[in-house]
Amino acid sequence: MSSDSPSSRYARQIQFAPIGAEGHDQIAGSRVAILGCGALGTVAAEILVRAGVGHVRLIDRDVVEWTNLQRQSLYVEQDATEGRSKAAAASEHLASINSSIEIEPIVADVTSSNIRAILDQADLVIDAADNFLIRFLLNDWALSTATPWVHGGCVGAAGQVRLFTGSGSPCFRCLVPEPPPASAVDTCDTAGVVGAATHLIASLQASEAIKWLSGNRSDVRETLLSVDLWSNRIRELKLNAAIAQQCPACADGNLEFLEGARAVESEAAAVLCGRDAVQINNAADGIVQLPLMAKRWAGVGRVQSTPFFVRLFPDSDHSLTLFRDGRVVVTGTSEISEARSLCDRYVGG
Numbered sequence: 001m002s003s004d005s006p007s008s009r010y011a012r013q014i015q016f017a018p019i020g021a022e023g024h025d026q027i028a029g030s031r032v033a034i035l036g037c038g039a040l041g042t043v044a045a046e047i048l049v050r051a052g053v054g055h056v057r058l059i060d061r062d063v064v065e066w067t068n069l070q071r072q073s074l075y076v077e078q079d080a081t082e083g084r085s086k087a088a089a090a091s092e093h094l095a096s097i098n099s100s101i102e103i104e105p106i107v108a109d110v111t112s113s114n115i116r117a118i119l120d121q122a123d124l125v126i127d128a129a130d131n132f133l134i135r136f137l138l139n140d141w142a143l144s145t146a147t148p149w150v151h152g153g154c155v156g157a158a159g160q161v162r163l164f165t166g167s168g169s170p171c172f173r174c175l176v177p178e179p180p181p182a183s184a185v186d187t188c189d190t191a192g193v194v195g196a197a198t199h200l201i202a203s204l205q206a207s208e209a210i211k212w213l214s215g216n217r218s219d220v221r222e223t224l225l226s227v228d229l230w231s232n233r234i235r236e237l238k239l240n241a242a243i244a245q246q247c248p249a250c251a252d253g254n255l256e257f258l259e260g261a262r263a264v265e266s267e268a269a270a271v272l273c274g275r276d277a278v279q280i281n282n283a284a285d286g287i288v289q290l291p292l293m294a295k296r297w298a299g300v301g302r303v304q305s306t307p308f309f310v311r312l313f314p315d316s317d318h319s320l321t322l323f324r325d326g327r328v329v330v331t332g333t334s335e336i337s338e339a340r341s342l343c344d345r346y347v348g349g
């Protein structure tokens with residue numbers, strides 16, 4: 001085998017004794033879903049794609065913006081200029097890194113009604129969501145399917161990581177029993193975020209995933225690791241067994257987020273944090289026929305068409321991006337009423 005032939009791609013990984021040829025084969029036979037293609041998702045995805053995970057599914061509802069480029073690896077200026085959907089842009093860049101595996105982009109907002117279909121057949125999920133609530137839904141789904149997932153979160157210069165096995169205690173809800181009020185949660189839009197920190201956290205997530213997938217399960221960290229790069233603090237938190245015994249999810253089997261009894265879905269309309277934009281969730285029955293909409297819009301203004309969305313620029317101040325799942329993101333306003341009226345005018349009910 002020549003050292004620069006495609007078959008030698010994984011030589012250094014196989015040479016690492018705990019992985020070896022057997023571990024690598026297990027990695028190659030794995031399916032991983034990456035929930036969110038932002039700062040954590042793009043970095044974790046790149047590591048896993050380079051490591052040769054056989055099937056990688058990339059899920060994200062957003063499009064690439066200029067504020068993403070500071071930390072969201074994989075994206076280039078052209079992705080932001082064209083406002084490409086993150087899942088599609090990331091897939092394309094990853095496919096040029098490793099063409100020997102399957103990469104599947106999904107542009108969607110994950111909810112209790114579609115999470116089973118979106119994460120179907122995943123052997124492991126990387127939590128790279130920008131939405132705190134979605135983790136309660138993911139945790140319920142993981143417990144219902146006994147699927148492991150690697151929680152990661154990062155704001156400012158600090159973040160935390162832990163793999164939850166999906167099989168009993170402890171689970172994410174042992175750690176955070178109830179969703180905190182939105183006003184109590186710092187986000188990257190309000191507190192900022194440092195690229196070095198998101199790369200570190202994503203790298204730790206990918207590392208736990210590789211341990212699990214390669215069969216090195218006893219090496220998976222059993223504590224919640226939390227790191228603050230600015231105050232130079234590293235802590236490990238053991239989950240309290242007494243608290244776990246009272247956990248509604250893993251102890252009592254109450255999967256209320258998955259069952260839809262507790263909503264984690266975006267509101268019907270929401271001002272997108274830190275952006276001059278509003279998202280409207282049109283209740284769509286099934287998939288929106290984007291080419292039909294592109295045709296309808298042809299005489300109205302400039303139209304941009306992709307397999308994942310169509311975008312209309314009705315005037316120089318606004319844009320409407322319609323996704324296949326019926327969501328519309330209106331830019332150029334932070335007023336829900338104005339966004340709704342533009343939506344009614346151009347998209348209809």
Ligand SMILES: [Zn+2]
Nearest residue numbers: 171174247250
């Ligand atoms: Zn629990």
